[in-house]
Amino acid sequence: MKNIVLATKNEGKRKELETLLAGAAAVYSLRDYPDCPEIEETGETFVANARIKADYVAQFTGLPSLADDSGLAVDALDGSPGVYSARFAGEEKNDGKNNEKLLHCLEGVPREERTARFICALVYKNPNGEAIEVEGTCEGEIVSEPKGTNGFGYDPLMYIPQLYKTLAELSSEEKNRISHRGKALQKMKAEWEKSGM
Ligand SMILES: O=P(O)(O)OP(=O)(O)OP(=O)(O)OC[C@H]1O[C@@H](n2cnc3c(O)ncnc32)[C@H](O)[C@@H]1O
Numbered sequence: 629m630k631n632i633v634l635a636t637k638n639e640g641k642r643k644e645l646e647t648l649l650a651g652a653a654a655v656y657s658l659r660d661y662p663d664c665p666e667i668e669e670t671g672e673t674f675v676a677n678a679r680i681k682a683d684y685v686a687q688f689t690g691l692p693s694l695a696d697d698s699g700l701a702v703d704a705l706d707g708s709p710g711v712y713s714a715r716f717a718g719e720e721k722n723d724g725k726n727n728e729k730l731l732h733c734l735e736g737v738p739r740e741e742r743t744a745r746f747i748c749a750l751v752y753k754n755p756n757g758e759a760i761e762v763e764g765t766c767e768g769e770i771v772s773e774p775k776g777t778n779g780f781g782y783d784p785l786m787y788i789p790q791l792y793k794t795l796a797e798l799s800s801e802e803k804n805r806i807s808h809r810g811k812a813l814q815k816m817k818a819e820w821e822k823s824g825m
């Protein structure tokens with residue numbers, strides 16, 4: 629079984645990725661490398677940022693690394709907060725404040741115009757330089773008040789019309805089945821199979 633270091637400091641992501649990788653890889657994370665410095669996300673796209681994180685952590689640890697850069701693109705906000713999703717309400721990366729700001733930005737916007745999607749770019753990088761890049765998306769609508777307590781980040785605001793629930797009202801298994809992250813990881817597993825990496 630391959631060893632992988634997850635290049636993330638986000639506990640919500642770490643848990644989901646660990647569950648999704650169970651049986652496929654032995655998983656470490658930056659919790660196991662507390663000396664790994666903060667990695668600056670200077671890219672303009674999700675995949676560019678995931679590449680930066682995967683490269684850095686593969687070099688730093690000498691092990692294959694899997695990075696996730698993700699976020700929410702809201703149509704009524706021309707795709708914002710996008711790559712700024714974590715820092716939408718400031719550098720401190722506060723989920724509650726980010727959600728408040730998003731609701732504030734969408735005040736008065738009618739339901740039919742509140743469509744949005746989560747995007748997850750995954751980059752897998754071997755210390756020898758080989759890489760695999762995939763992306764997954766999850767479509768929904770931004771509700772006008774938070775609902776549900778599961779998940780993390782913007783989950784309480786992301787309503788999935790087909791399920792009549794927000795992502796935060798789903799169990800982790802249900803979320804993983806339909807989420808941007810779950811879909812991206814399915815693609816990654818297929819690429820691992822194909823390439824033998
Ligand atoms: O960069 P790392 O260390 O992985 O952790 P991060 O939290 O900074 O992660 P990102 O830079 O990828 O920013 C993504 C933000 O988008 C949000 N997000 C991503 N996936 C999400 C999900 O499945 N549910 C809810 N919010 C999500 C969440 O608020 C994250 O902070």
Ligand SMILES: [Mg+2]
Nearest residue numbers: 638669697714
């Ligand atoms: Mg980040």
